Amino acid sequence: MLLYIHIPFCDSKCFYCAFNSYTHLHSLKNDYMVALKKQLKYELQLRDEKIETIFIGGGTPSTIEASKYKEIYEIVKPYLLKNSEITIEANPNSATFDWLEEIHSIGINRISFGVQSFDDDKLQFLGRNHNKSQAIQAIKNAKEIGFEHINCDIIYDTKLDTQQLLENDLVIIKDLPIDHISAYSLTIEEGTKFFNKSNVQVENIELAQYLFDQLNSLGFNQYEISNFALNNKARSKHNLGYWQYKEYLGVGSGAVGCIDAQRLYSSKDIQKYIDNPLQYEEVEKLSSEDIAIEKTLLGFRSIVGVTISLFNNEQKKKLNDLVKEKKLIQKGNRVYSNNFMLADELTLYLDF
Ligand SMILES: C[S@@+](CC[C@H](N)C(=O)[O-])C[C@H]1O[C@@H](n2cnc3c(N)ncnc32)[C@H](O)[C@@H]1O
Ligand code: SF4
Structure with a gap:
C-alpha cells in the first residue's frame, strides 16, 4: 500500500492552482498536525499493511517545521518497508538549507x-513567490545535503512560452543536479485567478514536442505523460504505484485514498477535518467498469501498460487492430501505448 499525506497550507496562492490549500489559516497548523497524526495512527492500525512509499504533498509541506515530519515518520516506521521512497514537496522560497x-x-x-x-x-x-535564483539555490542545497533524488516541477503551455524561453530553462536544467522532471501543461481551473481570463493558456503541440525532445536529449526519458527521469532508479515509485493501480491511503484535509474498490475523501475544510479526522466526508464505490477504465487510462498514459485480460472479446478485436496499426505494442499478456498523449483517445475507442 502507498501512503499520501496532504499539507493544506501555502504562503500565497498561485494564479493557476486549485489544489486544497489555504494562505490564511496558518494559526491552525498545530491543531492540524495533531489531527493528521491521529488519522494516520488510526488508519495504519486499521489496515495493518506494509507501506511501500510515502508522498508528502500539498499545498506546501515546507511551510511546516521539519520536526513535525519526524513525528510522522516515527508513526509510519513500524509499517514501512526497508529502503522505501519517501518524497516531500517543497517550495523554493520556504525550503531553507536548515529545513x-x-x-x-x-x-x-x-x-x-x-x-x-x-x-x-x-x-x-504564474503568481509564484520565488525567483529564478532562489529555485537554483534550493536545488543546489538539496544536492549538497545529500538528497538521493531531486525532482523539479515545470509548467508549459502558458501565454509567455516561446522556444527561446523554454531553451533558456533547459540550459539551466542541464547543469542542475536533478534526476527527474515533472512537466505539466497549464490547465485552467475553476476558482483560480486564471479562470475566465482569456489568453492565459496557449496550447502549442509543437512547442510541447520541442520541450519533450529536448528533455529526451538531456537524458530525461518520458515514462508517463508528464514525467521524465534520468534513469530507472530516478523514476518515482510512488507515482508508478498509482499508475499500477496499487491501493493507497490518503491522510489529511482534502486527501483522497483508494482502498478495496472505494475512493475515500477526507474533508477539504481544515476546521472540519481537525474536529473529526477519522470521518471520511465521502466514500465513492468504484464499479468494475470504473476500475477497468481507470486502469486502461493510467496504463496507456505511462510505461505501465494494460493487461489484455481486462478486455472483453469485442475489445480484444479492436486491440488487435491497434497493434497491427502500430498504435499499441503487445509484449506478453500486456499492451502498451507508444504515444502517451493518445491514452484518452485509445480508451474511448475501446468503448467500455
Ligand atoms: C500540488 S502542487 C504542490 C507543489 C508546491 N506547492 C509548489 O507549487 O511549489 C504540484 C505541482 O502541480 C502543478 N500544478 C498545479 N496546478 C496546476 C495547473 N493548474 N496546471 C498545471 N500544473 C499545475 C505545479 O507544477 C505544482 O508544482
Ligand atoms: S502551486 Fe503549490 S504553492 Fe502554489 S498555490 Fe498550489 S500548492 Fe500552493
Missing part, C-alpha cells in the same frame, strides 16, 4: 521542488 537538512536527516530521500520555470517574468505571471 532541507533536517528533513533529510529524518530519512526523507526524495524532494520535489515546485519550480515551474526559471524565467522571472513567467514566475510572476
Whole structure:
C-alpha cells in the first residue's frame, strides 16, 4: 500500500492552482498536525499493511517545521518497508538549507521542488513567490545535503512560452543536479485567478514536442505523460504505484485514498477535518467498469501498460487492430501505448 499525506497550507496562492490549500489559516497548523497524526495512527492500525512509499504533498509541506515530519515518520516506521521512497514537496522560497537538512536527516530521500520555470517574468505571471535564483539555490542545497533524488516541477503551455524561453530553462536544467522532471501543461481551473481570463493558456503541440525532445536529449526519458527521469532508479515509485493501480491511503484535509474498490475523501475544510479526522466526508464505490477504465487510462498514459485480460472479446478485436496499426505494442499478456498523449483517445475507442 502507498501512503499520501496532504499539507493544506501555502504562503500565497498561485494564479493557476486549485489544489486544497489555504494562505490564511496558518494559526491552525498545530491543531492540524495533531489531527493528521491521529488519522494516520488510526488508519495504519486499521489496515495493518506494509507501506511501500510515502508522498508528502500539498499545498506546501515546507511551510511546516521539519520536526513535525519526524513525528510522522516515527508513526509510519513500524509499517514501512526497508529502503522505501519517501518524497516531500517543497517550495523554493520556504525550503531553507536548515529545513532541507533536517528533513533529510529524518530519512526523507526524495524532494520535489515546485519550480515551474526559471524565467522571472513567467514566475510572476504564474503568481509564484520565488525567483529564478532562489529555485537554483534550493536545488543546489538539496544536492549538497545529500538528497538521493531531486525532482523539479515545470509548467508549459502558458501565454509567455516561446522556444527561446523554454531553451533558456533547459540550459539551466542541464547543469542542475536533478534526476527527474515533472512537466505539466497549464490547465485552467475553476476558482483560480486564471479562470475566465482569456489568453492565459496557449496550447502549442509543437512547442510541447520541442520541450519533450529536448528533455529526451538531456537524458530525461518520458515514462508517463508528464514525467521524465534520468534513469530507472530516478523514476518515482510512488507515482508508478498509482499508475499500477496499487491501493493507497490518503491522510489529511482534502486527501483522497483508494482502498478495496472505494475512493475515500477526507474533508477539504481544515476546521472540519481537525474536529473529526477519522470521518471520511465521502466514500465513492468504484464499479468494475470504473476500475477497468481507470486502469486502461493510467496504463496507456505511462510505461505501465494494460493487461489484455481486462478486455472483453469485442475489445480484444479492436486491440488487435491497434497493434497491427502500430498504435499499441503487445509484449506478453500486456499492451502498451507508444504515444502517451493518445491514452484518452485509445480508451474511448475501446468503448467500455
Ligand atoms: C500540488 S502542487 C504542490 C507543489 C508546491 N506547492 C509548489 O507549487 O511549489 C504540484 C505541482 O502541480 C502543478 N500544478 C498545479 N496546478 C496546476 C495547473 N493548474 N496546471 C498545471 N500544473 C499545475 C505545479 O507544477 C505544482 O508544482
Ligand atoms: S502551486 Fe503549490 S504553492 Fe502554489 S498555490 Fe498550489 S500548492 Fe500552493
